[in-house]
Amino acid sequence: MDYNKKYLEWLNNEFFDEITREELKSIENDKEEIEDRFYKELAFGTAGLRGKIGAGTNRMNKYIISTTTQGLAEVIKKRGKEAMARGVAIAYDVRHYSDEFAKTAALVLAQNGIKAYLFEGIRPTPELSYTIRKLNAISGIVVTASHNPKDYNGYKVYWEEGSQILSDIANEITDEIGDIKNYSDVKIMDEKEALDKELLEIIGKDIDDDYIEMVRNLSLRNEVDKNIKIVYTPLNGTGNVPVRRVLREQEFNNIFVVPEQENPDPDFTTVGYPNPEDLNSFEYAIKLGQEKNADLLIATDPDCDRVRCMVKNGDGNYEALNGNQIGAILINYILEAREEQNSIPNNGAIVKSIVTGDLGKVIAKSYNVETVDTLTGFKNICGKANEFERTNEYDFIFGYEESIGYTYGTEVRDKDAVSASMLLCEAAAYYKTKNKTLLDILESIFSEYGYYSEKLFSLVLEGIEGQERIQRMMKEYRVGYLKDIKGSNLVKFIDFLDESVLDIKTGDKEPIDIPKQNAMKFILDDESWYAIRPSGTEPKIKIYIYSKGKSLEEAESKIENIEEAVMGKLNSIE
Structure with a gap:
């Protein structure tokens, strides 16, 4: 079917709501826009879905969410009643329609007899990974477009280990989606009915408390300078509450949050492109850092799975550390502390992507820790953690990639900016007791390893x-x-x-x-x-x-x- 025929089908089919059809009516004279929206189906893969929000087959909307979730539901149903009862945990971020898309997914699952655990409000992506394992769910969904611009949204699927699906499950879901002939074939249960039948459960505080306690237990040292001055920006995303809570409960006394970027804003008004990899995202943090004479600036992306930092140098200016440098510093800090505690496992390993640098690898080698390379993406990095758990080949310690993603330990099987933010602050506070900054530590690492x-x-x-x-x-x-x-x-x-x-x-x-x-x-x-x-x-x-x-x-x-x-x-x- 050509794109114009698909466009007319959506435009004239009363199954699609009036708002959708009005949106399509508004582009009737824009051939290029019609083509872009309908020349293909928004592809589902191991990264789930990601695309611009809007009406059309190549856009993120509730109809695409429904058919994708139906595909997931069919895969779960094939695994039997026990898998259906274990259910699916669902989280979402601050973006436009994220809450609606998440609820749509939950109610499609409910209609299929699969229990859905839906968070009461926005939550960071790593908490979703933790929740799957905590609730022994068969799967998980997070509605997020991570650090993409404001007009994007996305949908990621996780499996029972708490990590994103790999190609085997993704291909199953894709096949099931392909068998759906019409959007109208997908049914959605009424929310009240889903709650009454206990096929929908709203979750929140209890999981939050458990997750925060787990993160705090990853702390390696308590004898650090808790008065270190830190500026934090969540970039109007999901990190504001959990990152601040962890640092507060770890008794850091001088945490200053960028007020303009503190609360949720799906338009990311102050930042535009909410990606800490782009140093423009630090503009407000630098200004506040100079005002407060902060030692460290940290920024997390909207779904709080990525984190980057800037460090005050000897001239009083702020220098950015990139993803590889942060990874090397964290590996150095973790292994240094664990060697002191005599807790480095004999078969310990870190995992990195094939496009991540080798500095972390040479540091790990000096502690007799192996480095395993895998494909890009934390679905592959934490896929290795799953593999190690099954085979006992290695004891997973740390995973990271150059695109500012890090995870420590095995309770979260995805990149986790909440725990990484805590460890970065803790490392900076520890080295401050030695009259050193993270820049000094990086220079000492370079001096030793090249x-x-x-x-x-x-x-x-x-x-x-x-x-x-x-x-x-x-x-x-x-x-x-x-x-x-x-x-x-x-x-x-x-x-x-x-x-x-x-x-x-x-x-x-x-x-x-x-x-x-x-x-x-x-x-x-x-x-x-x-x-x-x-x-x-x-x-x-x-x-x-x-x-x-x-x-x-x-x-x-x-x-x-x-x-x-x-x-x-x-x-x-x-």
């Missing part, structure tokens, strides 16, 4: 043509990759689509034990490397560059050389 530098950048290519060009770039670079870059020679080519690693010198190719993904990694003879992959949630191709040098200047020079060469090659592919 100077690591990095750069991540993206080519944004929107629409159908953009997606097609991204695929051409990946295809053509895969066969025409660079063999040398300004004095550095390629030694290994890892093709995650082919699941192989090629030794450039010998020509030998060996398999790798990492699931298939459309990504490439190129390792040079000076320990520098770069990786290329399409984003799984946004219309962009991502390029990750890492280098190691005897000085920061040398490492940064290598980054520039790689960027120039790789971008020249990619831009030549039309």
